[in-house]
Amino acid sequence: VTGLNFVTGTNDEVFDDEVFRSRAHRCIDFWLGKVVISHGSIQPHFMRRRATRIHGWSKPCPVRGHRVMCMGLLDGKNVVITGGASGIGLETSKLFVSEGATVHILDLPGAKLDAAAAVVAPTGGSINAADVTDRATVDAAIAVATAGGKKIDIVIANAGISSPASPFEDYPLDGFERVLKVHVVGSFHTIQAALPHVPDGGSIIITSSV
Numbered sequence: 001v002t003g004l005n006f007v008t009g010t011n012d013e014v015f016d017d018e019v020f021r022s023r024a025h026r027c028i029d030f031w032l033g034k035v036v037i038s039h040g041s042i043q044p045h046f047m048r049r050r051a052t053r054i055h056g057w058s059k060p061c062p063v064r065g066h067r068v069m070c071m072g073l074l075d076g077k078n079v080v081i082t083g084g085a086s087g088i089g090l091e092t093s094k095l096f097v098s099e100g101a102t103v104h105i106l107d108l109p110g111a112k113l114d115a116a117a118a119v120v121a122p123t124g125g126s127i128n129a130a131d132v133t134d135r136a137t138v139d140a141a142i143a144v145a146t147a148g149g150k151k152i153d154i155v156i157a158n159a160g161i162s163s164p165a166s167p168f169e170d171y172p173l174d175g176f177e178r179v180l181k182v183h184v185v186g187s188f189h190t191i192q193a194a195l196p197h198v199p200d201g202g203s204i205i206i207t208s209s210v
Contacts (some may be wrong), residue, residue, distance in 0.1 A: 053082045053093050072100030078152050079103045079125075080145050082132050082190050083159030085112040088207060090119065092156060104145040106130040106138065106159070106190075132159045132186030135193065142193045151202070157187040158207045183208040 066098045079096055083089040084105030093116065103120045105111045111128035117127045128141035145152055161182045164175040187208045198204065 008058065051210060052174060061120070072098070072155075075103045077101030077154060078145065078150050079154040079156070080106065080142065080152050080185065080190075080194055081156040081158055082106045082130070082138075083208075084156075085110075085116045085127070089156070089158045090116060092158070093119050093125075096154075097125065101125075101154070105140065106132065106141045131155075133181045133191055135189045138189045138193045142197065143196075146197045150197075151199045152194050152197045154203045154205065155191060156205045157190045158205075159186050159190075161185075161210045179209075184210050 035043045074096055077096075077100070079101045081089055081096075081103060082092055083102070084093045085107035087106070089107070090112075093105055096103050097120060099124060104127075105113070105116050105120060105125070106128045106129060107116070113127050113129060126144050128137075128144055130136055130137035130141045143154075159182060161179060161191065163179045164172055166172065166175075187206055187210050191204055191206075194204075195207040
């Protein structure tokens, strides 16, 4: 797809908070262009950085002895992330918000999604009860993210579930099919619904297991 950066990775459930934060930082590193997957190959891409390092959208940084408010690396960017109410998705949401992005989280309804409202509120984001295997709920969330004609600068297909723990010979087919539907079909729904709103130069990052 011309003008878009596709990044793939993995989304494993059993990690501690430090690993989640590390994966979230890797997402932002990919978006910044440190590694870009283009035309099926991994290409290093180095960006020129400003002389003054940017620390965060709302954090003061020193400039020639004065304290000023620095813009974040993602200031003004509109972001959609599935599975954003916990784990890698939540840590990525926190990081992106800290860098100024407006983040729209899609996840299953429940206490974790409700709690994520406080994470995305500072930059005007939203939480959306959605099951990525149900295209209608994904479409509804994308409509919220693009209200007023806004574009989606970054799409992160992150929703995933753990597979049943079982020897392969006893592995339940319905469990396997559910994992595939969430990780693969869910990513398909997310990207297909969001793509008409992603401008040239936008990024699609896949951390679900596809």
